[in-house]
Amino acid sequence: MSVLVSPHFVTTSATSADSGESDGGEEEEENDILRKNPSGGLHILDRIDNGSISPDPMLYNTLLKRCTHLGKLKEGRMVHTHFVNSNFNHYQVIQNTLLNMYAKCGSLDNARKVFDEMPVRDMVTWTALITGYSQNDRPKYALVLFPGMLRVGLKPNYFTFSSLLKAAAGVPSERDGRQIHGYCIKSGYESNVYVGSALLDMYARCGQMDAAEFVFGGLMSKNEVSWNALIAGHARKEKGEDALVLFWKMQREGFEPTHFTYSSLFSAFASTGALEQGKWIHAHLTKSGLKLIAFVGNTLLDMYAKSGSIEDARKVFDRLIKPDVVSWNSMLTASAQHGRGEETVERFEEMLRIGFEPNVVTFLCVLTACSHAGLLDKGQYYFELMKKFKVEPEVTHYVAVVDLLGRAGILDRAERFIREMPIEPTAAIWGALLGACRMHKNMELGAYAAERIFELDPNDSGPHMLLCNIYATAGRWRDAAKVRKMMKESGVKKEPACSWVEIENAVHTFVANDDAHPQREDICKMWEKMCGRIKEIGYVPDTSHVLLFVDVREREAKLQYHSEKLALAFALLNTPPESTIRIKKNIRVCGDCHSAFKFVSKVVKREIILRDTNRFHHFCDGSCSCRDYW
Known part of the structure; x- marks a missing residue:
């Protein structure tokens, strides 16, 4: 089977090696080879060696494209070896195809x-390598190539610009992207839909949404990619409302949402905990007929979990067509965050039985679940199990183990574990120990841990407040005042606590002692009424959480207007009886509010779900899912 070499092949293929375009004759020849060789055609190399067929450049080109399409790096290397020993090893077209094969298969070296070994490089050569670096998370390597391409007098095309802009989106600064934008304008490609979509995606990933909007508005024609890039940009900025508005505009202009559209929207709603809006888009996805493939299902699962609906998250997981390791990790994270430690462990064991290989995220999920549920022995076992799966522990895993030991009250072992770690302790590791010292009221060790944190991260207000809390609880007001003075002198500011609740697609935000809400009088009256009712059944305000040296009455009064209590009172006023109340908080819930919520859930006979920075608390009939272990 010998294929004739034609001048047509040599002159035209150079423009299409990277783009995948080909003329009818080449495509027909390639299909003919693949039809006769469904396994990939590599046994043809043996037939060339034994002389039964004559070698041909089209044959090498087709085999390399086949390896690229199937991601067969090993087989591609075999073709490469055969090609360099042939009489056609100087053909630039095949060299470009070879380079593209390695790049697409992830073998960038x-x-x-x-x-580097090519005597002549054309625009396709440079573009193939730039694209390879861009698509394999090596953006700086891609960007460094661009000036070299310009120096040899080659003009980039829209494939080149699209890949360069993708690379520019992967670096911290938008400076490179703006320079490439300038070249796009000079070259007349700015209004090209592919380059324009890459441009606005670059600006959106760099957080420059005004620039992204400007580029989007200037596009002569738009496609699903450009709409999705802008929606995803708003989602990353946690602007769910803006993403939702674009979603409706996209459809009004005749563009159908894709899996990427829905995934971006679910991510946006997950960050804000906007459950009702998330449900709305979920229903739209179902009606569209699109299948619940893994990456969309993962973001949908994450949205439900972060919005407080663990049952809906479980339903999504069970309906996934083909769950992957990310799906399992998302479900494990959801179970852990909602205080279902035993369930997390069971799911992890099921994951191993099915044959999924756990990764660093998987083990972090399990260790966190064991820590929050007090599963000391299991947590230590799973930490050792990481060695079996050749998963190297990261800082987050060490933090989880310190937290596990600390929550269990074994503070001496937690400190010894830190000293024996093979890595240098970070502020986060000492922070886990400090949190445990606050929980178990160990003032001396807590002060020591705090000092280590101040050395490593002096600008974090969290450890300062924890140490202040430890001193205040012990009645050492002078030491607590010293910590506050140190914060003031160092310019360290405490993050203002706030809580928010979503009702009828509107988000209402509250801060402590909030007097700006239009229903403030009704909110205060509702909480005063509720406070009286829960005191009747045993609630006693825990004034140790007020870090000011004032009399008991004033300290109790300050407790009653924490942001989460105001949000709860507002929700009680504005939601139907027996419905679930969902509240989010930007810092850890205080012990007094946690106690009050338990009593309220019993009085009003409603489930209250509170999400703070650590986890979800499900309050129902006077108890919490965390079992007061948080």
């Missing part, structure tokens, strides 16, 4: 070696 081999791609660069081919590039």
Whole structure:
């Protein structure tokens, strides 16, 4: 089977090696080879060696494209070896295809070696390597190539610009992206839909939404990619309302939402905990007929979990067509955050039985669940199990183990574990120990841990407030005042506590002693009424959470207007009886509010779900899902 070499192949393929375009004759020849060789055609190399067929450049080109399409790096190397020993090893078209094969298969070192050894490089050569670096998370390497391409007098095309902009989106600064934007304008590609979509995606990923909107508005024609890039940009900025408005505009202009559209929206609603809006878009996805593939299902699962609906998250997981390790990790995280430690462990064991390989995220989920549920022995066992799966512990895993030991009250072991770690302790690791000292009222060790944190991260207000809390609880007001003075002198500011609740697609935010809400009088009256009712059944305000040296009555009064209590009173006023109340808080819930919520859930006979920075608390009939272990 010999294929004739034609001048047409040599002159035209150079423009299409990277883009995948080909003329009818080449495509027909390639299909003919693949039809006769469904396994990939590599046994043809043996037939060339034994002389039964004559070698041909089109044959090498087709085989390399086949390896690229199937991601067969090993087989691609075999074709490469055969090609360099052939009489056609100087054909630039095949060299470009070879470079592209290595790049698309993720072997960037081999791609660069081919590039460096090529005597002549054209625009396709440079674009193939730039694209390879861009698509394999090596943005700086891609950007460095661009000036070299310009120096040899080559003009980039829209494939080049699209790949360069993707690379520019992967670096911290938008400076490179703006420079490439300038070249796009000079070259007349700015209004090209592919380059324009890459431009606005670059600006959106760099957080420059005004620039992204400007580019979007200037596009002569738009496609699903450009709409999705802008929606995703708003989602990353946690602007769910803006993303939702674009979603409706996209459809009015005749564009159908894709899996990427829905995934971005679910991510936006997950960050804000906007459950009702998330449910609305979920219903829209179902009506659209799109299948619940893994990456969309993962973001939908995450949205439900972070919005406080663990049951809906479980339903999504059970309906996934083909769950992957990210799906399992998302479900494990959801179970852990909602205080279902035993369930998390059971799911992890099921994951192992099915044959999924756990990764660093998987083990972090399990260790966190064990820590929050007080599963000391299991947590230590799973930490050791990481060695079996050759998963190297990261800082977050060490933090989880310190937290596990600390929550269990074994503070001496937690400190010894820190000293024996193979890595240098970070502020987060000492912070876990400090949190445990606050919980178990160990003032001396807590002060020591705090000092280590101040050395490593002096600008974090959290440890300062924890230490202040420890001193205040022990009645050492002078030491507490010293910590506050140190914060003031160092310019360290405490993050203002706030809580928010979503009602009828509107988000209402509250801060402590809030007097700006239009219903403030009704809110205060509702909480005063509720406070009286829960005191009747045993609630006693825990004034140790007021870090000021004032009399008991004043300290109790300050407790009653924490942001989460105001949000709860507002929700009681504005939601139907027996409905679930969902509240979010930007810092850890205080012990007094936690106690009050338990009593309220019993009095009003409603489930109250509170999400703070650590986890979800499900209050029902006077108890909490965390079992007061948080």
